[in-house]
Amino acid sequence: MxxxxxxxxxxxxxxxxxxxxxxxxxxxxxxxxxxxxxxxxxxxxxxxxxxxxxxxxxxxxxxxxxxxxxxxxEGQGETDPEKLVEMLQAAIPEQHREFAEGLLQDHNVPAWPEGDDEVTLSxxxxxxxxxxxxxxxxxxxxxxxxxxxxxxxxxxxxxxxxxxxxxxxxxxxxxxxxxxxxxxxxxxxxxxxxxxxxxxxxxxxxxxxxxxxxxxxxxxxxxxxxxxxxxxxxxxxxxxxxxxxxxxxxxxEAAAEPAQRESYMNASSEDTIRSRSFTGKTARMLKNEWTEAWDKPDTPEPLPMPLQGYLTFDATRRTHRYAGSGETQKVAFNPVGQVVGQINQVESCREIMMRLITEYSEALDHITAINPTD
Ligand SMILES: Cc1cc2nc3c(=O)[nH]c(=O)nc-3n(C[C@H](O)[C@H](O)[C@H](O)COP(=O)(O)O)c2cc1C
Incomplete structure (x- = not known):
């Protein structure tokens, strides 16, 4: 191949x-x-x-x-990574910070442990x-x-x-x-x-x-x-x-928490949405109360990239670390495509690849058997 x-x-x-x-x-x-x-x-x-x-x-x-x-x-042209991050953090409106934090607290998502505050978004x-x-x-x-x-x-x-x-x-x-x-x-x-x-x-x-x-x-x-x-x-x-x-x-082999795996396994292809609510640019993810909340007319508009990503960095890491806690999945960032409706089992990467190749060959045989000149 x-x-x-x-x-x-x-x-x-x-x-x-x-x-x-x-x-x-x-x-x-x-x-x-x-x-x-x-x-x-x-x-x-x-x-x-x-x-x-x-x-x-x-x-x-x-x-x-x-x-x-x-x-x-935002911040294009700034060549010093540290200055850029400072500038971006300063540009996030307080109203947006409060709204994001409020959603996490309303769903009892535990706080991030003290002392690990590095924001790593590039x-x-x-x-x-x-x-x-x-x-x-x-x-x-x-x-x-x-x-x-x-x-x-x-x-x-x-x-x-x-x-x-x-x-x-x-x-x-x-x-x-x-x-x-x-x-x-x-x-x-x-x-x-x-x-x-x-x-x-x-x-x-x-x-x-x-x-x-x-x-x-x-x-x-x-x-x-x-x-x-x-x-x-x-x-x-x-x-x-x-x-x-x-x-x-x-x-x-994926580093996914059991609750996150459950969300994928339970989701159908209709359960995803393209939303700006996590990164500021339109990305496909599982629909939940977080994506709905940012889409309402009376709530803050998502910020442009990368400001929204800096704003939601804490939400992303908290909802991943505490994926199984309380109502976390209702506000978790779970980017995934419409094929989520086909993710119904846990397979190793090798099994996924071998399955793809076997199914490919079977489909090819099927197509070859439908000969247009017959
Ligand atoms: C969880 C997740 C995160 C992604 N993040 C990135 C990224 O950081 N950079 C990138 O090039 N593509 C990213 N993508 C898009 C993938 O590279 C890929 O193009 C996409 O998943 C293909 O569609 P599929 O989800 O139907 O397989 C991401 C996709 C998913 C599902």
Missing amino acids: QTDLCKKLGVELPIFAFTHCRDVVVAVSKAGGIGVLGAVGFSPKQLKEELDWIDEHIGDHIYGVDTAIPQKY FSEAQAQLLVDEALTRDKCRMIVNALGTPPANIVDQVHQSGRLIGALAGRLKHGINHKKAGLDFVICQGSEGGGHAGEVTSMVLWPQMVDAIAPLPVLAAGGIANGRQMLAAMSMGVEGVWLGSMWLNAT
Whole structure:
């Protein structure tokens, strides 16, 4: 199943796994795909620890690192990461802080323990640059990916000069075209049904348009893939691989609390919503009282990125740490795509990948048997 992009990277299967969990990165890469670690929530020091662990456990396999430098964001242009964070924290209105804290208290979400106050969110070039610098010290990290925008030219050059590949996510055709103009090596085209930041156009409509618009640049299909039939549909549109995010959230290796796993297992495809309530940009997540509360006409408007992310940082970490406590799930940040309706069991990453390949082959046999010339 090696596509040209797989050959360039030296991986067997065209299955790319986006995850915030190092164990998933290692498990997917060892099973023949490639794990990509989402680094937006790590400080440079934390990323170093995560990559040390990955390097130690991944054997001869390779992996990628994902950053998030938006095309436009508050504080753009500030090159000192510390000054930037101070400026952003100061810009958050008190009314918003009180509203967010009130929602957590109304649902009895325990406070974060004293003494661990570092805010580690890197939605800017100045912060992401430090993460890229760390990633590029690792021989087994063979690709960098950026979410939310075209990576700046200096980062593209830096990655290329190091002999690695660089790609970026695109939820609109024009984003993919901009990525191509900037000299990126591949584009991950994510449809609206995908988890995390997602645009309006569905995968079925966007993928083939992207393949045609940026050919011969390789496209990876993201958004709405959780079984081999969906993978075959994507591959039939000319992409060079599939990029899955939601599917790993409930994998055996994922660092998910039991209550969070239960939320995924119980949810149907109709239980997600695209909401600005956690990061300030539209992201798909499980609907709950938090997403509803920020959507009412008489409550504060979510702030632009990354201010809303700084505002909700505490809510995110508290609702994850205390996922099973009281009514936490009613206000928890659970980004996931519409495929959540297909997440009904706990499987290891290897089992997920083997299932995808088996189902893909069965679906291919089914299609081959329907011969249009018969
Ligand atoms: C929990 C979660 C967090 C995500 N965070 C990021 C991120 O930080 N950077 C990124 O490039 N993509 C992120 N994404 C999007 C994924 O990379 C991927 O494109 C998407 O999950 C694909 O759609 P699917 O959820 O249907 O598999 C996230 C997705 C999920 C589910």
